[in-house]
Amino acid sequence: MHRLRNGVKNYDWGSPDAIPQFLGDGGSTDPIAEVWIGTHPLSPSIVLEDDGSERLLSDLTGDLPYMVKLLAAARPLSLQVHPSKPLAEIGFAREEEAGVPLDAPHRVYKDANHKPEMVYALSTFDSLIGFRPSAEILRVLGPLDTELTQRLSDELRADPGFATIVKLIEHLLTADIDRAEVRRIVEACRGLSEVGLDIKRAYQTAVEIAEHYPEDIGVVIALMLNRMTLQPGEAAFLDTGVIHAHLSGLCVEVMANSDNVLRAGLTSKHIDTAGLVACLQGGMARVARVTPDFLDYDTEVFSPAGGNFALAVTQISAAAPEGVELVRGDGSVLMCTGGNVTITTDAGGKVDLRRGESVYLDADDRGATVHGLGEVAQAYVPSSRALRSRLVDVV
Missing domain, CATH: 1.10.441 (Phosphomannose Isomerase; domain 2)
Structure with a gap:
């Protein structure tokens, strides 16, 4: 198991207190919008070794196919669309050839990846998602x-x-x-x-x-857009090509490993109208509430179709004195989303986590089990025979 330190984004729509309070750090004078957990080059997670040394998570894992975010919105995000894989590859290659710096304000394609995403609400979470009929x-x-x-x-x-x-x-x-x-x-x-x-x-x-x-x-x-409200513990899936804007609340997002965003308004950032319309012209994309599957009694699995990522949410309490075994995978990102828990492995590994702290579990962390009183959210790539959640389309 590898404890992580993760990058923070101070976008203007963020909240000065939601994420700090979640992390137990008090308030902030600046809005804190997101915490990124993963290997994206714009904000890669750092592995904190037991000997005090540090290294990039990507040095251990290579490029993870997914990214996890803790997101807090105190005001509306930009109206936006995420591109498909073909559009992302074309757009990224075009901007690379033009020599547009990766962190330039007018840069649109930060990578060559598509960006389907799933939102798991930690508080009442409001969004505009997809067109009304x-x-x-x-x-x-x-x-x-x-x-x-x-x-x-x-x-x-x-x-x-x-x-x-x-x-x-x-x-x-x-x-x-x-x-x-x-x-x-x-x-x-x-x-x-x-x-x-x-x-x-x-x-x-x-x-x-x-x-x-x-x-x-x-x-x-x-x-012209649907308004969707998620209560804590509910999730929604947004495929690429869906116009949306999160309005308020705290959530965990799991998505393909991408930061490609084409904006249509409600922002001071660059707007690429032609690119956004091209994304929308791909046709109607899927917007759905995700109905989780239960793994035993303690774990809900949110696994939308497509196999890009899944999220397992495990509750642990005195009802399971021996602990609850976590979902097995080749590697996963795990965040404590409530309480205080301890993770152990068959090899004798042990790490204590409080709310907001995270670890990476690699393929050698067999028998990873959570103990204590709390909740953990575990992102991973599901196997071909894994559970697939039922999606209830919004429209």
Whole structure:
């Protein structure tokens, strides 16, 4: 077993206290948005050896195919899409050939990987994920009665479907739209919400986002997206090509080992409209709640189709005095997500973890077992015969 020290990201949408409190470190004067656990070159984890020495996790494992994040959102993230593998390979090669530095603000493709991801909620977690059906978008836009919403409604009603929705997104991102029109839409949403008329929280969401981005066209795009709320212990899977924006809450994310993000608004970062539209034009992608499978009584396995990654969440208490054996794999990242636990192995290895601390378990850590009172989340690559979770599509 190898104890890890992980990189921290201070993005402006992060929370000054959620992650510090989770880690038991108190508050922060700066927003802390993410903790990265893995081998991505932009923020690789460090292995802390027993003799006091340190080395990159990648020196031990090579490039892991997945990455784990602890994410805390105090304000909306950017509206974004993650690319497919072919698009990522093309985009990465193009920017490498152009000599764009990896950490340049306008760099889009940080690697050649696709980025499907799964969110496991540690608190109530709100997101915008995927487009509403055409009929529902028309129901949302109709009562707003502004010039822009009327134009959008007319075009969608004339040709309902995913392709037209993508065209509307492209128009909103490229047209010279008066920001006063965005303000009018927000005020219309506010007025309807105040008299109790809302459609699946669309107007409430627009008003909430406008508090942070009052004239951003992303507020209008948000009206066209599903709002999903996860309670602690629930999970959702987002395939590549899904437009989304996390709104608030604390979660563990497991994803392919990538930092490729194409943005559509609600951000001060670079927006690549053409690249984002190209991702969306790949067709409807899967957005689903993940129904876990039980492994014995103490472990839930969230394993979405595709085999890129899985997450096993184990609860340990006095009900299992001999401990609970963890999922076996060729290697896995494990984080304590609650309480205080001890991990032991057949070879006599032992490590104590408090909430927020993490270790890497390699193939030699046979019989890894968790003891104590708490919860651990273990990310790994499932075998071909592993459990596959049932996915309940959002739309």
